[in-house]
Amino acid sequence: MKVSATNSALNLLSELQVKYGEKLMFHQSGGCCDGSAPMCFQEGEFPLGDNDVKLGEIGGVPFYMNGDQYEKWKHTDLTIDAVNGIGGMFSLDNGTGKRFLTKSEICLVVDNDQETK
Amino acid sequence: MAIKRKSKTKPKTKKKKSKLVKPSRKKTKTKKKVASKKSATKKRSKKSRKSNKLKIKNKREVKNMSAEALKVSSALDTSHLKVDFPYKAKYGNFINGKFVEPLSGKYFDNPSPISNEIICSVARSNEKDVEAALDAAHAAFPEWGKTDITTRSIILNKIADVLEQNKDKLAVAECLDNGKPIRECMAADIALVIDHWRYFAGVIRAEEGSVAEISNSQYSYNIPEPLGVVAQIVPWNFPLLMATWKLAPALAAGNCSVLKPAEQTPASIMVMMELIGDLLPPGVVNIVSGFGLEAGKPLASSKRVAKVAFTGETTTGRLIMQYAAQNIIPITLELGGKSPNIFFEDIMDKDDDFLDKCVEGFVMFNLNQGEVCTCPSRALVQESIYDKFMEKCIARTKAVIQDNPLKMETMIGAQASVEQMEKIKSYLDLGKKEGAKVLAGGDVGKLNSGLEKGNYIQPTIFEADNSMRISQEEIFGPVVSVIKFKDEAEALEIANDTLYGLGAGVWTRNGNIAYRMGRAIQAGIVWTNCYHAYPAHSPFGGYKQSGVGRETHKMMLNHYRQNKNLHVSYAEQKLGFF
Numbered sequence: 001m002k003v004s005a006t007n008s009a010l011n012l013l014s015e016l017q018v019k020y021g022e023k024l025m026f027h028q029s030g031g032c033c034d035g036s037a038p039m040c041f042q043e044g045e046f047p048l049g050d051n052d053v054k055l056g057e058i059g060g061v062p063f064y065m066n067g068d069q070y071e072k073w074k075h076t077d078l079t080i081d082a083v084n085g086i087g088g089m090f091s092l093d094n095g096t097g098k099r100f101l102t103k104s105e106i107c108l109v110v111d112n113d114q115e116t117k
Numbered sequence: 118m119a120i121k122r123k124s125k126t127k128p129k130t131k132k133k134k135s136k137l138v139k140p141s142r143k144k145t146k147t148k149k150k151v152a153s154k155k156s157a158t159k160k161r162s163k164k165s166r167k168s169n170k171l172k173i174k175n176k177r178e179v180k181n182m183s184a185e186a187l188k189v190s191s192a193l194d195t196s197h198l199k200v201d202f203p204y205k206a207k208y209g210n211f212i213n214g215k216f217v218e219p220l221s222g223k224y225f226d227n228p229s230p231i232s233n234e235i236i237c238s239v240a241r242s243n244e245k246d247v248e249a250a251l252d253a254a255h256a257a258f259p260e261w262g263k264t265d266i267t268t269r270s271i272i273l274n275k276i277a278d279v280l281e282q283n284k285d286k287l288a289v290a291e292c293l294d295n296g297k298p299i300r301e302c303m304a305a306d307i308a309l310v311i312d313h314w315r316y317f318a319g320v321i322r323a324e325e326g327s328v329a330e331i332s333n334s335q336y337s338y339n340i341p342e343p344l345g346v347v348a349q350i351v352p353w354n355f356p357l358l359m360a361t362w363k364l365a366p367a368l369a370a371g372n373c374s375v376l377k378p379a380e381q382t383p384a385s386i387m388v389m390m391e392l393i394g395d396l397l398p399p400g401v402v403n404i405v406s407g408f409g410l411e412a413g414k415p416l417a418s419s420k421r422v423a424k425v426a427f428t429g430e431t432t433t434g435r436l437i438m439q440y441a442a443q444n445i446i447p448i449t450l451e452l453g454g455k456s457p458n459i460f461f462e463d464i465m466d467k468d469d470d471f472l473d474k475c476v477e478g479f480v481m482f483n484l485n486q487g488e489v490c491t492c493p494s495r496a497l498v499q500e501s502i503y504d505k506f507m508e509k510c511i512a513r514t515k516a517v518i519q520d521n522p523l524k525m526e527t528m529i530g531a532q533a534s535v536e537q538m539e540k541i542k543s544y545l546d547l548g549k550k551e552g553a554k555v556l557a558g559g560d561v562g563k564l565n566s567g568l569e570k571g572n573y574i575q576p577t578i579f580e581a582d583n584s585m586r587i588s589q590e591e592i593f594g595p596v597v598s599v600i601k602f603k604d605e606a607e608a609l610e611i612a613n614d615t616l617y618g619l620g621a622g623v624w625t626r627n628g629n630i631a632y633r634m635g636r637a638i639q640a641g642i643v644w645t646n647c648y649h650a651y652p653a654h655s656p657f658g659g660y661k662q663s664g665v666g667r668e669t670h671k672m673m674l675n676h677y678r679q680n681k682n683l684h685v686s687y688a689e690q691k692l693g694f695f
Contacts, residue, residue, distance in 0.1 A: 029432035030616065031662070032453025032490040033352045033379075035591050036540055039432045046432070047439050066431065068616050068662070072589040076547070085536025086225070086380055086408065089433040090417075094380075094410040095225075095241075099536050104547045104586065 001074045001107060005058035008082040009100060013059045016040060016092045028065040028102065038080055038100045039091040076104040192232045192521060192567030195289050203290040204237040208387040210246055210406060213253035214399025220245045227384050230296030230531035231522055233570040239383040242407035244415035250403035251421045254346040254373035257400030262343045262371045266321050273318035273369060276393045281311045283392050290385040291357055296531030296572065297485050298522045309651055310361045316653035317369035320671040334688040341678040343371030345423035348416045352428040353379035353533050354488040360386050362668045363426050364402060370677040375403045377413050381534045420444050431662060449666030449676050451490060453591045454619030454659060457612040458493030458648060461625040465502045475624045479510040481648045483517050483529050483576050487595035491620030493648055495588055496599045497608050503601055514557045517576045521568055529595060531572045538572040541594035545577060548587040553579035583611045605630060612638050618660030622648045
């Protein structure tokens with residue numbers, strides 16, 4: 001499972017870094033309402049647990065997902081995009097008029113190795 | 118119980134009681150409402166707007182807000198429903214019993230998902246507004262928390278009465294704000310809202326604490342006490358109903374609330390507060406609208422709240438638990454599901470009304486455009502009936518009418534936001550890439566007549582596998598994955614193979630299968646031969662990652678209270694230790 005980003009997502013991320021500092025992080029959400037949204041926080045704002053898996057980095061910013069969710073998602077690669085919208089709960093994109101959106105492709109090779117941290 | 122309040126507080130409470138109840142006010146208001154409703158049989162004419170304005174003039178709390186409605190296209194015309202356009206151009210926050218400007222002076226535009234036209238603007242609040250709301254709530258709590266239960270119950274009943282007198286207006290407001298079909302707003306959302314207030318008005322009257330006789334000279338009196346000022350963060354899928362699920366039990370239990378509506382659907386609750394705001398003492402309910410990051414986060418992380426109730430997704434749920442850990446306060450979380458809806462072969466033993474009900478049960482994935490935490494988004498169908506049953510279900514799904522949500526015949530409306538539509542589209546793409554077969558729909562809904570820019574998705578059926586992401590992640594749209602199973606054991610295994618456990622459906626003519634499945638499925642609610650039933654008397658909440666705690670039902674009261682144990686010794690003699 002790999003994570004990458006479109007240019008519009010990277011541009012939005014740069015804007016957020018200007019406002020909130022370089023050290024940001026993503027955590028992929030699940031569940032209802034704004035579920036499936038990639039949430040962007042200042043590093044340390046979202047407390048990571050032992051069960052969180054680091055999928056990689058986009059624009060130098062680490063991207064995490066809950067380990068249980070990783071098991072259900074690991075056959076897909078994620079591309080983080082930015083679309084118009086206001087939602088996003090406490091994610092830093094909230095209120096900018098843009099929001100991050102996770103798009104997915106099927107992996108060619110499923111990597112069962114969780115030790116990507 | 119022999120606990121008597123100090124005589125000093127009694128006359129005060131009595132005085133307050135007559136002040137709170139205000140029976141005369143409501144009577145005149147009701148008459149006025151009925152009169153204006155009768156006159157509003159035609160289009161939103163200048164005349165009816167003028168009379169609206171007069172009405173508003175008499176209400177001190179809205180004097181600062183613009184009374185004029187924004188101009189909207191004919192797609193958002195509400196005259197056929199005999200209701201005036203329910204929104205003013207602008208809404209502030211509802212704090213301390215009145216509508217006030219946000220302290221920053223900032224507002225944001227609120228589009229209707231029906232056509233993405235702006236229907237009003239709403240306060241863009243920040244932590245200063247949250248603090249002002251918390252100040253008001255804290256000032257109100259000492260008196261409200263001690264208000265006698267009869268008085269609280271009467272107020273809750275009056276709220277229900279006023280909402281009932283204005284049910285069509287509220288239904289139209291909800292339809293415009295959220296995009297759901299008007300017939301669902303009328304038959305489900307608003308009807309349930311009204312009933313919910315009545316339910317909590319009723320249960321607190323019949324409830325009592327308990328007494329444990331420790332010995333014949335020692336008693337433990339257990340008295341429920343309110344928590345204080347609570348924070349409530351409401352989702353956008355059922356804006357008024359979810360607000361009511363949170364407000365009614367919190368107020369019934371004697372708490373004061375600061376509530377933040379979702380930024381996607383911030384307006385209908387303002388119409389509700391215009392109607393009921395002055396039935397409550399100032400500060401008991403405070404509504405602060407705005408964005409999650411700017412208003413929701415300061416509220417959820419505030420050290421001035423005694424509890425946080427949240428409905429939403431898992432990452433924010435974890436954050437809210439983290440804030441609560443820092444403040445050592447309780448939380449309730451409802452975080453969604455991926456609910457299995459299981460159809461056993463015996464449903465096709467006869468071609469009767471019950472089979473017809475089962476087919477409707479399958480098509481329930483379209484209710485509220487699938488934007489329900491308990492959406493039956495995984496249909497498990499027994500192999501032996503698969504082809505015949507699916508033929509009926511596909512035909513019924515294709516007959517679902519997607520049109521302007523304001524039309525009475527529309528069965529499926531608009532997704533609540535543009536980004537939600539984008540998310541659903543990304544899952545429609547993913548489902549196809551994962552190898553799921555499209556049996557119905559599979560694309561955005563193309564509508565005309567002014568709805569071209571609205572957020573529409575076709576009712577979609579995927580023939581899928583349970584391991585696919587479309588079968589594991591909550592899409593929150595009108596999309597169902599159909600999965601075959603051989604026997605009861607396999608059905609159970611698939612049903613429980615999910616991170617979530619909020620709802621489930623079991624359809625069978627065999628009571629023993631229904632019982633076994635109902636007990637073995639790991640979900641908070643298992644509907645048996647029915648689905649999507651949400652009466653106030655039936656508890657709702659999740660197993661596994663679907664959340665913590667329950668909503669609805671009188672058990673909810675204890676999520677908003679703590680227990681006071683008055684442990685009393687009536688013995689004259691010492692223990693003898695010292």
